[in-house]
Amino acid sequence: MLATFYASGCVVNAQMWPLLPKLLLLLVGLAVGATYVSAINDWTDRADDFAGGKSNLLSSKSGAFVALLIAGCVCVGLGIGLFLMQASWVSALLYLGSWIAFSCYSWPPIRLKNRGLMGVIADAAGSHFFPQLLVVSVVAAWSGHAVPGIWYGTVGGWALACGLRNILLHQLGDIKADEAAGVNTWVRKKGAYFIQQLGRFGIFPVEVGAFSLLLLLSQQLWPVIFLVLYVALEGFKWRIWGAPAVITPGKRMLLTDYYEVFYPLSFVLALSVQHAVDGWLLGLHLLLFGLRCWQTIRQLIWAGTLIVRKGLSHK
Template identity: 30%
Template structure:
């Protein structure tokens, strides 16, 4: 199996769709706060996007490499299945270069970014590979996943763009605190819901997870009664922290909730979500991924029209965004009206 085949089977599109847009929220906030030149900001965002692809791909590659036997037992797809060690090593090298190249060309590099990048890569290893394999060590698994998938990238991105915008370290402390308070429970919620979804496959492959150790019912109770309230509290803390820069993130959320209910009932013609997973996606994650980055970019364009290409870039490369959603739903409603006429 050659390099291109491995790269095609990596699940980077999942990060690009569901984490990439949200990861850019911190940088967009910092850009609006700092007033960085539009050309500099645009180039930095391109570099950040390449880094996202490289880091996400490397994480999936390491995870698949460590799970090859268990995935085979559960008959799950694995990008390294049937591949030669040389091909896997070459794929890792390509992804590492993609992750690090922007830091040596476009993005400012220093001790703190280097430390956070090193911690990020170290967490990939200790999460997936023996003898550490924190993935199978109780709650350390979800905590490590939330750390490398959400908290550290959010902090790294925001700190990097603060340096690009010429902000002093202390000027974004509140933003960083809010991001941690929000992203940590969000990351925990997502990995635990993933473990709940994958519980059957984990049982077949005898993979230990926190959900399997605790039990499905208790894991759901902890998620719904502890993690989701903490996530919502963290989200409103984030809204408060950036209110002076972009009040629209908070003020438009009730409108989003109302539109979501209308879409579910009248466009999709379905009942409102009955499960925690459905509700958390429709009422929370869709706003995070689709709406928040676009609202922040519109704010940035309102501050400086020269940032319009950045908004266009975001809408072009991230398929999950508010504009595409509105156009799609408008098309569905229009088609149904035409069908009734």
């Protein structure tokens, strides 16, 4: 979410540091939404998780506790929604969209989780599509700069593809437990092989294509430089470890490190170049996520050191 916030700021050439208080409130709203999702998912999955031999955080909690937790999330969510409504109706509706999508995914009698493809789409929309577009929308509303429609479309397409990939990988990882519990996920209906092929040759290429267009539309050099570094590092790991990043449950996921480290860092760096005041945002980002960044930097240093040593050994 932060990366898209930074990237959208670059696209409209707006100072983002002054928007920090509103951004923090938005993150609270997204966190509350995530808590609501986790609560209703665990509560409505109790019987299925028991049948499938999976752990469930709410299995030992009382109905009153869960009701209070869900009600608290809804109340805070309504407050955040009203706050967003003051900025723009679009933002409020996008925020509401995530709540509706996940409610339809989990709550009976709709419970799209058991309805194949519709459940997959609902999860992808709730977890990625609506939140990512919400971030773009609030940047436009709070900065007073219009965001191009093609940017909305590109971010939305990329987010939906990411969401589809993630939920299908999750369902692939849970396929045995879902079979034991009789949960009719789309992976169970179509079979693991079909889903794996769809992910590799359908969804993932769309994700990569949309993200490539996103980088092109941003007209920023730093994300491209960092992408080259990421690709080089992954190639090096493949050669040394013999274990490439893949799109398979339980494995090191392709593009995860770029999305988590390089993507946000490159755009907050670009913001600080555009506007000196956003250097504070860069500093805050490094303060909060410095450990994760440092882990990646150490890997780059490690790779560079081995390459230099190998080069010297051949002289």
